[in-house]
Amino acid sequence: MEEKKELLRIEHLTVSFAQYEKRSAKQGELPVIRDLNVTVREGEIVAVVGSSGSGKSLLAHAIMGILPANAAASGSIFYRGSACGEAELKALRGREIALVPQSVNYLDPLMKVGRQIIGETKKRQKLFCGADQGKRQKLFCGADREKRQEEARMRELLARYGLADEVADLYPFELSGGMARRVLLLTALMWQPRLIIADEPTPGMDLALAKQAMQDFRTFADDGNGVLLITHDLELALEVADRIVVFYAGTTVEEAKVTDFADETLLRHPYTRALYEALPGRGFAALPGTQPYVKDLPAGCPFAPRCADRREACDGEIPVACVRGGRVRCILYTENS
Numbered sequence: 001m002e003e004k005k006e007l008l009r010i011e012h013l014t015v016s017f018a019q020y021e022k023r024s025a026k027q028g029e030l031p032v033i034r035d036l037n038v039t040v041r042e043g044e045i046v047a048v049v050g051s052s053g054s055g056k057s058l059l060a061h062a063i064m065g066i067l068p069a070n071a072a073a074s075g076s077i078f079y080r081g082s083a084c085g086e087a088e089l090k091a092l093r094g095r096e097i098a099l100v101p102q103s104v105n106y107l108d109p110l111m112k113v114g115r116q117i118i119g120e121t122k123k124r125q126k127l128f129c130g131a132d133q134g135k136r137q138k139l140f141c142g143a144d145r146e147k148r149q150e151e152a153r154m155r156e157l158l159a160r161y162g163l164a165d166e167v168a169d170l171y172p173f174e175l176s177g178g179m180a181r182r183v184l185l186l187t188a189l190m191w192q193p194r195l196i197i198a199d200e201p202t203p204g205m206d207l208a209l210a211k212q213a214m215q216d217f218r219t220f221a222d223d224g225n226g227v228l229l230i231t232h233d234l235e236l237a238l239e240v241a242d243r244i245v246v247f248y249a250g251t252t253v254e255e256a257k258v259t260d261f262a263d264e265t266l267l268r269h270p271y272t273r274a275l276y277e278a279l280p281g282r283g284f285a286a287l288p289g290t291q292p293y294v295k296d297l298p299a300g301c302p303f304a305p306r307c308a309d310r311r312e313a314c315d316g317e318i319p320v321a322c323v324r325g326g327r328v329r330c331i332l333y334t335e336n337s
């Protein structure tokens, strides 16, 4: 079978925050993401699964080029085969890559919802048509017809997510949390980008709407686009994704096909197996202990303190191994272990 074309490839991404050390004017570096790898191909939904604080949102922000000012990133981000620096990412986020942010605070509080949904689409078209060619753009885009089409599409999307037309005339503060989430989601769908980065898109939605969102992601991916679905909900991810990337304490510990989750013995990393054991259908066996805070990360494997298979070599460097068509970062799969 022909390998699908890559949309996004992230290699060895590291994100650190500059911070002052206690009782000293010295600035230290706090790495919160370390050596992280993710790939999304055309036609794929890739789910990034990990518990709170594992670095999922920071990954989304690194891809969108919107990390906070005190963060420094290194590593490589490729979009459709081209390496992207800050400027390239900025251009892409207006056109090709859309974010469904985790926080509803991303809505502009001073602008009516409808204008925001359509405004984002306009911004994108401007980039396509050439920003400084105002008049030509009007002719080129057929302004009136275009506007009617956009409004019709917006109304269709609003209805699909159980929102009345009137919602377009509200300000964000007049929306409930769940309504605001739906607006963020349909804004991304409205753009028709090539890649959607959806950071916890469904909390606050009821089951039917969450299912609708997943179905829309599936259709979007089947049209040859890509979705990076960020979630702490493995069950949801298993329903819709093609591949699962498991995060633990700021790094990728495993990359597996969804079908690997049909049989526990196909899973590779002890943490992935622990997540699997915690699924409702598997008896909710919660893993004792907590994910370490980035400041207290042990050397070597961050999961080692909670791992039943722990051995001395876990304290050293752990390379990524390719196993059964997936990837794993665990000493059990390296030579001489």
Ligand SMILES: Nc1ncnc2c1ncn2[C@@H]1O[C@H](COP(=O)(O)OP(=O)(O)OP(=O)(O)O)[C@@H](O)[C@H]1O
Pocket (backbone or CB within 6 Å): 017, 032, 050, 051, 052, 053, 054, 055, 056, 057, 058, 059, 068, 102, 232, 294
């Ligand atoms: N601006 C910041 N300054 C310092 N540390 C930060 C900053 N933003 C995030 N972090 C730290 O980076 C780590 C990863 O945060 P991130 O928001 O990516 O987690 P997450 O996996 O998205 O969690 P959640 O599931 O709760 O949304 C956390 O330990 C967090 O404390």
Ligand code: NI
Pocket (backbone or CB within 6 Å): 056, 057, 058, 102, 199
């Ligand atoms: Ni997050």
